[in-house]
Amino acid sequence: MTEPAEEKTLAEAAPSRYECRSCGYVYEPNKGDSGQNIPAGTAFEDLPSQWRCPVCGARRTVFDDIGAIDAPSGFQDNLSYGFGVNRLTPRQKNLLIFGALGLGFLMFLSFYGLS
Numbered sequence: 001m002t003e004p005a006e007e008k009t010l011a012e013a014a015p016s017r018y019e020c021r022s023c024g025y026v027y028e029p030n031k032g033d034s035g036q037n038i039p040a041g042t043a044f045e046d047l048p049s050q051w052r053c054p055v056c057g058a059r060r061t062v063f064d065d066i067g068a069i070d071a072p073s074g075f076q077d078n079l080s081y082g083f084g085v086n087r088l089t090p091r092q093k094n095l096l097i098f099g100a101l102g103l104g105f106l107m108f109l110s111f112y113g114l115s
């Protein structure tokens, strides 16, 4: 069974690694799986259907695509995002709430005084 060369090139440029959800084993396409006669450079998609996790024996469907080793990750920068209030301590939050209440009360008073 031969595959078209153009289908291989993309997979070889950035082969996805796959992690076993059952035991955490990571299939590295660059290394293959010598225990089951999988040569190095075999993409996970090209593994034989009877291939099992070499550690726990789980089926291929249990594996998750965790991306290539040097694939850019756009998630780390987003971790510091969020509303500023979430970073306040409970005491600071109370000050903020009562400060707003007090301000509203003052505005109510001034409105009451004007009418």
Ligand SMILES: [Zn+2]
Pocket (backbone or CB within 6 Å): 020, 021, 022, 023, 024, 025, 053, 054, 055, 056, 057, 058
């Ligand atoms: Zn496993």
